[in-house]
Amino acid sequence: MLDLKLYKSENKPTWCPGCGDFGILNAVKQALADLEIWPHEVLFVSGIGCGSKLPDYINANGFTTVHGRALPVAQGAKLAHPGLHVVAVTGDGDGYGIGGNHFLHAIRRNIDITHIVEDNLVYGLTKGQYSPTSAKGFVSSTTPEGAIERAVNPLALALANGATFVARGFSGDPKHLASLFAQALKHPGYALVDVLQPCVIYNRLNTYDFYEQRVYRLEEDANYDPHDPEQAWQRAHEWGERIPIGVLYQESGVPTYEEQVPALAQGGPAQRPMPPLTEAEREALLAELV
Ligand SMILES: Cc1ncc(C[n+]2csc(CCOP(=O)(O)OP(=O)(O)O)c2C)c(N)n1
Ligand code: SF4
Numbered sequence: 001m002l003d004l005k006l007y008k009s010e011n012k013p014t015w016c017p018g019c020g021d022f023g024i025l026n027a028v029k030q031a032l033a034d035l036e037i038w039p040h041e042v043l044f045v046s047g048i049g050c051g052s053k054l055p056d057y058i059n060a061n062g063f064t065t066v067h068g069r070a071l072p073v074a075q076g077a078k079l080a081h082p083g084l085h086v087v088a089v090t091g092d093g094d095g096y097g098i099g100g101n102h103f104l105h106a107i108r109r110n111i112d113i114t115h116i117v118e119d120n121l122v123y124g125l126t127k128g129q130y131s132p133t134s135a136k137g138f139v140s141s142t143t144p145e146g147a148i149e150r151a152v153n154p155l156a157l158a159l160a161n162g163a164t165f166v167a168r169g170f171s172g173d174p175k176h177l178a179s180l181f182a183q184a185l186k187h188p189g190y191a192l193v194d195v196l197q198p199c200v201i202y203n204r205l206n207t208y209d210f211y212e213q214r215v216y217r218l219e220e221d222a223n224y225d226p227h228d229p230e231q232a233w234q235r236a237h238e239w240g241e242r243i244p245i246g247v248l249y250q251e252s253g254v255p256t257y258e259e260q261v262p263a264l265a266q267g268g269p270a271q272r273p274m275p276p277l278t279e280a281e282r283e284a285l286l287a288e289l290v
Contacts, residue, residue, distance in 0.1 A: 001034055001036065002032070002033045002037075004030065004033050006038070006039055006059065007029040007032060007033070007039060007059050007060060008059055009056065009057045009058050011056045012057075013025070013053070013057050014053065015053070016201050017200075018198075019050070019197075019199065020118070020120060020171035020172070020195075020196075020197035020200075020208075021050060021051050021053075021054065021118055021171070022171075023171035023172060023173075023174040023177065023197075024051070024054070024116065024118055024177065024195055025054055025057055025058065026178075027169070027175075027177035028054070028058065028087075028116070028178075030174070030178035031179075031182040031185060032185075034182050035182055035185055035186070039058075039059050039060040039061070040061065041084065041085055042060045042061065042084065042085040043060070043063065043074075043077055043081075043087070044058060044060055044061065044062045044087050044089055045062075045063045045065060045070050045074040045086065045088050045089070046062075046063075046065070046070050046088070046089040046090065046094075047065055047068055047070040047089075047090050047091070047094035047095075047098075048064070048065075048067035048094065048125070049067070049090070049091035049093060049118075049123070049124060049125045050091065050125045051091045051120075051124070051197065052064065052089060052091060052094060052125075054089045054118075061084075063077070067094055067098055068090075068094055068095075068098030068099035069099065070089065070090045071090070071099055071102035071105075071106045071113075071115065072102050073088075074088035074113050075106060075109065075111045078111050078112060078268075079111070079258060079264065079268060080268045080269050081268045082112070082264060082267065082271070083267070083268070083271060086112075086113045086114070087113065087114045087115075087185075088114070088115045088116070089116050089118070090115070090117055090118070091117070091118050091119075091123070091125075092120065092132060092133045092154075093123045093131045093132065095115070095117045095154075096131075096132040096133060096152050096157075097131060097132045100132070103115075103154075103157070104161055107158055107162060107163045107190055108161055109190065110255070110256050111189075111257045112189055112190070112256045113190060113191075114181070114184045114187075114191045114193065115190065115192050115193070116184075116193050117192070117195060118197045119133055119154070119194050119195055119196060119197055120198065120199035120203055120206070121134050121135070121138070121199075121203055121205075122134060122138075122140065122202045124199045124202055127202065128140050128141045128142075128201070128202030128203075129141060130142065130143050130147040132151065134147050134151060135147070135151050135205070136149065136150045136151060141202075153236065153237065155168060155192075155236035155248055156233065156236040156237060158192050159229065159233055159236055159249055163190060164187070164190065164191075164250065164251040164254045165184060165187040165189060165190070165191035165249070165250050166192050166232065166236075166248045166249040166250075167180045167183070167184060167191070167192065167194070167247045167248060168193070168195070168196065168244065168245050168246070169193055169194075169196070169245055170195070170196045170215050171198065172196075172198070172211060172212060173245070176217060176245065177193075180245075180247065181193060183247060187250065188256055189254055196211050196215070196243070196245070198210075198211070214240075214241060215244075215245050216243070216244060216245070217244075217246050218246030218247065218248065219246050219247075226246075226248060226249055226250050227249075227251070229249060232248045232249035235248055236248060
């Protein structure tokens with residue numbers, strides 16, 4: 001196991017005290033340490049939102065894109081550098097709302113990236129508007145009479161589109177969450193970890209207490225088989241008195257997108273040696289840059 005201090009960033013999180021994003025950050029670091037992934041071997045790509053600040057708070061490669069675009073940038077980075085562990089970090093608004101289209105296509109491509117969704121069921125950074133995962137009837141700053149639309153079910157959506165790894169964690173259980181992140185990082189293909197993340201300011205419904213009374217670990221159910229799509233489908237719809245966390249579904253042996261691209265057989269462009277420049281090319285490049 002590597003030392004957790006390796007991942008310590010110089011930047012101090014600006015999250016509200018008690019925010020569920022702290023548990024996610026700690027669990028991510030733990031998973032990297034457990035798998036002995038060094039900071040230079042991993043890239044975090046995020047969008048815009050409270051949770052999307054995560055790359056700033058971890059000592060590793062990081063890139064912040066625009067709202068909703070973490071997944072395409074993460075996929076591009078993985079194709080350029082297949083040897084890198086690439087982790088896309090999005091909020092529920094970022095990943096399932098404005099980035100919802102990318103979510104579907106990342107799933108069906110099965111590029112080997114890990115997608116962490118900090119799912120607080122609300123827009124945090126922009127002050128509490130309802131999000132795609134907010135329950136019908138959820139009262140927010142923009143819906144004082146309650147959200148009219150029904151919520152998106154990200155786990156069912158992922159399963160229905162052929163995702164090869166679908167998990168749900170809870171940021172109030174960081175040890176369990178770290179094991180989910182580690183399994184997702186090891187999975188060859190697109191791996192979704194939807195994380196129940198309390199927003200202690202704008203979501204007074206889905207609190208730590210709310211989840212602590214309801215969540216249960218799937219692996220403690222001896223009858224549960226995460227390789228059975230029908231069982232996964234059924235648990236993906238369980239939300240109420242009991243909420244499952246753990247690996248809902250994993251399918252092995254499905255080739256990743258990058259394994260099927262002949263041009264990547266020699267490695268990604270970022271891994272190939274640069275062909276030497278002629279003097280004229282060098283001069284032209286310098287003239288362009290200087
Ligand atoms: C193209 C674009 N549309 C809208 C916004 C405004 N915006 C920034 S963050 C955000 C929502 C963030 O919510 P979520 O992704 O759930 O993350 P959280 O802040 O809850 O972690 C919105 C609407 C933006 N920055 N760019
Ligand atoms: S507004 Fe909510 S999600 Fe954003 S930092 Fe505060 S508690 Fe966390």
